[in-house]
Amino acid sequence: MSENDAVEGLRQVQESIQRSASDYGRDPASITLVAVSKTFPADAIAPVLAAGQRIFGENYVQEAKVKWPALRESYPDVELHMIGPLQSNKAKEAVELFDVIHTLDRPSLAEALAKEIAKQGKKPRLLVQVNTGEEPQKGGVIPAEVDAFLEACRTRYGLEVEGLMCIPPAEDPPSPHFALLNTIAKRNGLNVLSMGMSADFDAAIQLGATHVRVGSAIFGARPRHSSR
Numbered sequence: 001m002s003e004n005d006a007v008e009g010l011r012q013v014q015e016s017i018q019r020s021a022s023d024y025g026r027d028p029a030s031i032t033l034v035a036v037s038k039t040f041p042a043d044a045i046a047p048v049l050a051a052g053q054r055i056f057g058e059n060y061v062q063e064a065k066v067k068w069p070a071l072r073e074s075y076p077d078v079e080l081h082m083i084g085p086l087q088s089n090k091a092k093e094a095v096e097l098f099d100v101i102h103t104l105d106r107p108s109l110a111e112a113l114a115k116e117i118a119k120q121g122k123k124p125r126l127l128v129q130v131n132t133g134e135e136p137q138k139g140g141v142i143p144a145e146v147d148a149f150l151e152a153c154r155t156r157y158g159l160e161v162e163g164l165m166c167i168p169p170a171e172d173p174p175s176p177h178f179a180l181l182n183t184i185a186k187r188n189g190l191n192v193l194s195m196g197m198s199a200d201f202d203a204a205i206q207l208g209a210t211h212v213r214v215g216s217a218i219f220g221a222r223p224r225h226s227s228r
């Protein structure tokens with residue numbers, strides 16, 4: 001995909017979000033597009049930045065550390081979202097690098113993040129990942145344990161959690177998972193819902209997404225081995 005294709009992809013995704021918002025009677029300003037740039041080099045990201053997009057998602061701390069410091073010098077108002085699985089021993093770098101972390105999903109990570117937040121005096125916004133499909137290979141808190149985990153984040157680790165994130169199982173229709181995430185968020189008084197990717201962000205917007213994470217519809221297909 002050429003650079004212009006990514007800018008064209010960005011425009012199309014922006015238009016689709018507007019259309020979905022209008023279809024479902026939602027304020028388009030309540031839906032944030034997180035452009036997922038994982039696996040794409042700085043050269044591929046630069047035109048999308050130049051076109052005005054400022055919010056990006058990355059899956060790997062190491063990769064983000066290589067790409068983003070230089071891009072940020074040119075675009076200091078970039079907002080970087082961590083959307084991939086996070087190892088506790090990467091908490092330090094994650095707190096240094098990211099403005100939002102979507103993948104808080106266990107006590108050991110909550111503890112590591114709380115420690116770094118106190119140490120660095122920098123406070124990324126936090127979302128708890130929910131494993132709505134209860135898939136063993138996937139990160140996230142299972143639905144039955146989310147309320148207790150949120151409570152532990154608050155009282156035990158002193159972390160303010162803004163919302164929830166999910167990645168539905170690839171083989172399922174996504175809507176029931178989005179609806180479940182919405183229900184869990186509502187009963188916990190959370191307003192931020194990170195759900196919906198290239199293939200299903202329309203359904204996610206229908207069901208209340210505030211953040212859609214869109215990669216391939218903007219940047220094109222990723223090499224297969226690194227598609228997660």
Ligand SMILES: *Cc1c(COP(=O)(O)O)cnc(C)c1O
Pocket residue numbers: 036038059083084167197198199213214215216217227228
């Ligand atoms: C890769 C990824 C995305 C983007 O997926 P696309 O299908 O390319 O839009 C969104 N969320 C997470 C957690 C991802 O890993």
